[in-house]
Amino acid sequence: MVATPPTHHVSAAISLYALAHALAHFNAISALDRIDNSLRNAPKHAQFACVFRESRLPVDIRNQMDNLRLVGVTSQAKTLYDPLSQESRNDPYPAYERLRTRAPVYYCEPRNVWVLSRYEDVRAALRDWERFTSAKGLEIGDFVGFFGKGDFVQMDPPEHDDVRRIFAPRFANRAMSHYEPIVTTLAEQLVSEFPREGVVDIAGAFTQRLPLLTICQMLGIADSDVPWVVKSFIDMMKRNAGENMPSDHAHKLRSELVAFFNEQVELRINQDGFDDLQSDIAHAIQSGIIDRSHIPGVCLMLMHAGLETTSTLLGNIVHAIANKVIDSRELMDEQGELRNSALEEFLRFDAPIQWLSRVTTVDVTIHETTIPEGSRVLLLYASANRDPDVFPNPDVLDIGREGSRHLAFGEGIHFCLGMPLAKLETRIGIRSLLRKHQTITANGRPTRFPSLVGRGYDHLPVRLSPAEH
Numbered sequence: 001m002v003a004t005p006p007t008h009h010v011s012a013a014i015s016l017y018a019l020a021h022a023l024a025h026f027n028a029i030s031a032l033d034r035i036d037n038s039l040r041n042a043p044k045h046a047q048f049a050c051v052f053r054e055s056r057l058p059v060d061i062r063n064q065m066d067n068l069r070l071v072g073v074t075s076q077a078k079t080l081y082d083p084l085s086q087e088s089r090n091d092p093y094p095a096y097e098r099l100r101t102r103a104p105v106y107y108c109e110p111r112n113v114w115v116l117s118r119y120e121d122v123r124a125a126l127r128d129w130e131r132f133t134s135a136k137g138l139e140i141g142d143f144v145g146f147f148g149k150g151d152f153v154q155m156d157p158p159e160h161d162d163v164r165r166i167f168a169p170r171f172a173n174r175a176m177s178h179y180e181p182i183v184t185t186l187a188e189q190l191v192s193e194f195p196r197e198g199v200v201d202i203a204g205a206f207t208q209r210l211p212l213l214t215i216c217q218m219l220g221i222a223d224s225d226v227p228w229v230v231k232s233f234i235d236m237m238k239r240n241a242g243e244n245m246p247s248d249h250a251h252k253l254r255s256e257l258v259a260f261f262n263e264q265v266e267l268r269i270n271q272d273g274f275d276d277l278q279s280d281i282a283h284a285i286q287s288g289i290i291d292r293s294h295i296p297g298v299c300l301m302l303m304h305a306g307l308e309t310t311s312t313l314l315g316n317i318v319h320a321i322a323n324k325v326i327d328s329r330e331l332m333d334e335q336g337e338l339r340n341s342a343l344e345e346f347l348r349f350d351a352p353i354q355w356l357s358r359v360t361t362v363d364v365t366i367h368e369t370t371i372p373e374g375s376r377v378l379l380l381y382a383s384a385n386r387d388p389d390v391f392p393n394p395d396v397l398d399i400g401r402e403g404s405r406h407l408a409f410g411e412g413i414h415f416c417l418g419m420p421l422a423k424l425e426t427r428i429g430i431r432s433l434l435r436k437h438q439t440i441t442a443n444g445r446p447t448r449f450p451s452l453v454g455r456g457y458d459h460l461p462v463r464l465s466p467a468e469h
């Protein structure tokens with residue numbers, strides 16, 4: 001049993017906090033930062049005692065402290081969470097925990113965005129497309145609407161439903177048997193290019209390439225065009241920490257890619273015999289569901305959906321194997337296939353898309369805080385997936401966890417259309433890799449892909465050794 005701290009310690013703790021908050025408020029200096037920093041430097045047992053003491057306070061006192069933090073004090077004097085910060089890039093999970101416990105409806109003043117972090121709040125907002133519109137973009141700053149018209153993840157019904165329906169058959173579960181041999185050939189081809197034994201940047205050579213090559217095949221891009229399309233797309237998407245607008249170079253690459261896709265779809269409008277995603281676009285234009293102005297948005301969005309997401313999932317799994325977080329044999333079932341529970345747990349544990357945003361169409365009140373109409377609201381899928389109210393021991397990667405209701409693929413009308421494909425690519429990718437190289441060990445420092453919403457690996461150097469048969 002744990003002892004309750006004496007009352008005078010409690011009141012002293014509250015006074016200290018209140019004083020710190022008041023100082024921070026009036027002097028606009030971050031007294032809290034200093035207290036937090038001194039705590040950080042304090043011995044582990046002292047840090048624990050402080051956190052413990054706060055968590056043991058009576059609920060009404062904790063609420064008062066939360067109110068102190070919430071009534072602008074913390075949000076202005078100390079930023080609890082900044083989606084563009086280096087910390088968010090490196091390890092956002094401590095910040096997510098702070099948000100869930102201290103400020104579930106948080107206003108991040110420097111970025112002028114609101115943030116929802118608890119599972120139920122994120123899920124409710126995702127389901128409520130009428131009050132949380134996607135039509136004003138999903139990112140922040142000038143990246144909003146970068147792909148252009150046609151990007152149906154940034155549309156509301158009824159237009160969204162019409163465009164999604166065009167592509168639904170190709171991404172349906174039943175269509176996966178058609179893609180299975182294609183993805184297997186691509187994966188085995190990539191793996192066959194690795195040395196039998198040696199160091200490989202598995203992100204550049206595999207985890208990014210497999211999903212991109214797959215979506216290029218699905219779009220019907222000719223083999224000769226694939227290398228520059230892939231390179232241009234990857235370079236276009238690179239975003240450095242703190243950047244909230246696309247560079248001139250990104251705009252230039254976007255123009256080149258758009259010109260390419262316009263030409264390819266035009267070809268399919270004038271010529272029969274194609275059977276790919278671009279011919280689906282051509283048919284939809286011919287039947288008047290969309291027009292030519294939708295081509296850039298829809299093509300770039302489909303490329304994007306295939307790049308940052310599945311590659312992150314694959315990279316996270318390989319990283320865990322290489323760093324011995326997990327034994328590769330535990331990941332696979334008796335048939336040598338990746339266990340489904342493991343795949344789901346990796347998605348929950350480190351969601352490939354950490355957040356996307358919506359804009360409120362009316363005033364929305366959550367936990368007695370009103371988010372004004374027209375506000376951009378970040379929905380933290382990755383934080384929702386670590387909510388202890390839904391997932392016991394959320395910070396533990398438990399590949400046997402069953403029945404996970406994670407939000408990594410979203411929820412509601414925009415639920416990931418590519419989920420069956422993402423799972424297929426991951427299953428085949430890991431299987432192909434481990435069949436040839438059963439020993440994968442970390443070799444050097446990995447770096448992350450410069451992105452706002454994802455945390456995938458850009459470089460992931462590993463040493464491969466052949467499987468012992």
Ligand code: HEM
Pocket residue numbers: 126134138152153154164211215302303305306309310313351352353356381407408409410411413414415416417418419421422
């Ligand atoms: C592990 C891999 C993946 C993850 C974690 C993932 C995650 C997501 C999420 C969170 C959304 C919802 C966006 C929102 O709420 O606004 C979404 C939508 C979407 N995803 Fe995925 N995705 C993955 C792979 C893919 C793949 C491989 C494709 C196919 C190219 C794809 C295609 C799409 C499309 C088209 C949408 C938009 C659906 C709509 O707006 O109706 N995704 N995805």
